Every structure is written in structure tokens, then in C-alpha cells.
Amino acid sequence: MASENGQIIVKNYDPSITYIGEWTIVQTETITNYDGVSLVSSSTLRSTKTNGNGSHDLVVNIISDGVTPFYVKYLAYTPSPNVSRENSLIAINNTDSAIDYISGWTGSADALAAYNQTVDPNGLVNVTFIGAEPVYTTSENNATVSSGEYSVDGESLVSFQIPITQKAGDMFPLLFMTPSLDMGTHVLSVRYTGMKGQAPLVLHHLIVMNGSFSSTSASTSASASAFPMISGGNTNNSGTSHPTSAIVGEVIGPIVGFAIAIAIIFIFLRHRRRQGLPPPDSSSDIMPFYMQERYSTLPDQRHQRLVILN
Known part of the structure; x- marks a missing residue:
């Protein structure tokens, strides 16, 4: 006061x-x-x-x-x-x-x-x-x-x-x-x-x-x-103080978490490549095909087969 x-x-x-x-x-x-x-x-x-x-x-x-x-x-x-x-x-x-x-x-x-x-x-x-x-x-x-x-x-x-x-x-x-x-x-x-x-x-x-x-x-x-080494029982201190270890944890924690996430993704992709599987981000729709057979008669009475893939 x-x-x-x-x-x-x-x-x-x-x-x-x-x-x-x-x-x-x-x-x-x-x-x-x-x-x-x-x-x-x-x-x-x-x-x-x-x-x-x-x-x-x-x-x-x-x-x-x-x-x-x-x-x-x-x-x-x-x-x-x-x-x-x-x-x-x-x-x-x-x-x-x-x-x-x-x-x-x-x-x-x-x-x-x-x-x-x-x-x-x-x-x-x-x-x-x-x-x-x-x-x-x-x-x-x-x-x-x-x-x-x-x-x-x-x-x-x-x-x-x-x-x-x-x-x-x-x-x-x-x-x-x-x-x-x-x-x-x-x-x-x-x-x-x-x-x-x-x-x-x-x-x-x-x-x-x-x-x-x-x-x-x-x-x-x-x-x-x-004077951080001195504290007084009669002093009204409305301020807040954060320990150094807490501040370091707040800074390093997110960095470590991000590094772990990157490592997990790397191991996952490496495992898929060893199995010959395409990477998950290159998955495109594979269109199925159908086979059709057609026959035609030649002038000499022989048959001709045509195979059409759709």
C-alpha cells in the first residue's frame, strides 16, 4: 500500500x-x-x-x-x-x-x-x-x-x-x-x-x-x-513465479512430441516399402476391366475370334 x-x-x-x-x-x-x-x-x-x-x-x-x-x-x-x-x-x-x-x-x-x-x-x-x-x-x-x-x-x-x-x-x-x-x-x-x-x-x-x-x-x-534469494513473510507479493524446470518442460515437450510423430511416420512408410506396397498417399482408384469375345465368319467359312478389353 x-x-x-x-x-x-x-x-x-x-x-x-x-x-x-x-x-x-x-x-x-x-x-x-x-x-x-x-x-x-x-x-x-x-x-x-x-x-x-x-x-x-x-x-x-x-x-x-x-x-x-x-x-x-x-x-x-x-x-x-x-x-x-x-x-x-x-x-x-x-x-x-x-x-x-x-x-x-x-x-x-x-x-x-x-x-x-x-x-x-x-x-x-x-x-x-x-x-x-x-x-x-x-x-x-x-x-x-x-x-x-x-x-x-x-x-x-x-x-x-x-x-x-x-x-x-x-x-x-x-x-x-x-x-x-x-x-x-x-x-x-x-x-x-x-x-x-x-x-x-x-x-x-x-x-x-x-x-x-x-x-x-x-x-x-x-x-x-x-533479490530472488530473499523472501519476506510480511511482503504482499501478488506476482507469480514460474520455476525454471516448468518453463523448460513447456518448451521442450512439444518439440519432443513432434519428433516422435515424425519417427512413427518414417517407420511406417519404410515398412510398407519393404513389403512392396505403395505409399498410402499415392493410392488412386484402380479401374477394373472386362473381357468381351466376338466371333465373325470369314468367306472361307472359318471363324475369327476378337477379344476386346474394356
Whole structure:
């Protein structure tokens, strides 16, 4: 089921955000229409619920010690039911129902920066989304560098590195961004390929570019096609899979049957030729003949017999 609870992201340089005081732009990964010139805050700030749907102003006062910087990467909010999410950046949090964790994932107890992680070599996660380009973010870690791989809709696997050295304040660095996809429902499968003791594969949230979470749902899973060695008990897989032996049997069976039929016909014709019989396909109707005898008297009184075959 594709999420209908994704939050809309407001980029840090959006015109609706007003900065008062001294703020500095810090360059990080360049992601078209998403990251550009920002870092994420050291922790996730949460506001209280608003008093109903409508227009609201959020004011954040920063009390700094003059040493530790405060970073703003983006704001995320849950829109009112009547607000369109079309052509927006959508954040899918780690607890969203669109995410299916398979094998060896554990969740954090940190309410401000909740995430799921795995160090299981079979650790797999499937994310069903509607959009054109998902961005996978992780969390800061201090372990040994490791790796993972991902696939979209069961296509070719793409490897990526899970780094250990992060820039100051970048708590949710980018792990990978898929190529642009056709707008529609897709399944992103991500698997951990590192080892225990190395940096874990962490999922804090994903960002889907040009996302839409209207009422469309998906019931497909890419786990069987992208990673055939892994199956998940929580994964709803509506697709069908045919064993290789069955496919080979379907192809070879008719060929063997045809060859046997040809062999039977050949043996039958050869047997008839040995007995001196004509082939069955050259059978033409044999017309019977009749013999007639006629007699005539010659001038010298002798008789002449004529035999006529009809």
C-alpha cells in the first residue's frame, strides 16, 4: 500500500521561510530541486499540533552558545486533506506503512530521530511509492565503511557505499538517488551487503521527488524479482513465479512430441516399402476391366475370334 501519510517538504531556501539574524549557506550534495545548499539540523525538531486545518505561521527561536551551529535543511509538514500533494517533495518516514522490512531490522528508541537499521547480510527493505525519483537518506555513524545495493521495480542492481565520515551537522546524509523514473507507482528494494562490525544500513526517511500520495495503491513487491534469494513473510507479493524446470518442460515437450510423430511416420512408410506396397498417399482408384469375345465368319467359312478389353 502506497503511503497516504507522507509529509510535504519545504526546502530551506523556499520563499515562505524568513531568516532573521546571521545565517550562512553551507554547500553539501547537489541534488536537483531538493538539497542544493543545505544541511540537516542536528536533531529533528517537532512542533505541537496546530489548532485545526488552515494557514499557520511557525516561529523557531534559536538560542545559541556562539559555538555550536544550528542547521536547517528543510521543514516537513502534514498537509490538510484539501491540500494537493501533486508535484511536491514527499518525505516517507521509517515507520510508514509503505515500507516493508525483511530480515534482521531493528528500530531505534529515539523519538526525535527514529530510524531502522540492519547489519544482516540478508537485510532487505521494500518501499512502495508513487513518484519519479526517490532519495535514500541514512543516519550518522562511526563504524567501518560498508556497502549496499538497490533495485527499482526488479531491474538491474546498483551498488552504493555506506560512508562513515560525515560533514559537521549532517545527521541525515544522502546514500543514493535513483535515476529519473516515469511518473507512477514503483517499488524500491534496498539490501545491505556489508558485514557485522561495519556501518549498518540505516533508514531514517526517504524523499520522493514529484511525489503523489493521493489514493493510488500498489500491491506488488520487488523482493522476488530483484533479490530472488530473499523472501519476506510480511511482503504482499501478488506476482507469480514460474520455476525454471516448468518453463523448460513447456518448451521442450512439444518439440519432443513432434519428433516422435515424425519417427512413427518414417517407420511406417519404410515398412510398407519393404513389403512392396505403395505409399498410402499415392493410392488412386484402380479401374477394373472386362473381357468381351466376338466371333465373325470369314468367306472361307472359318471363324475369327476378337477379344476386346474394356
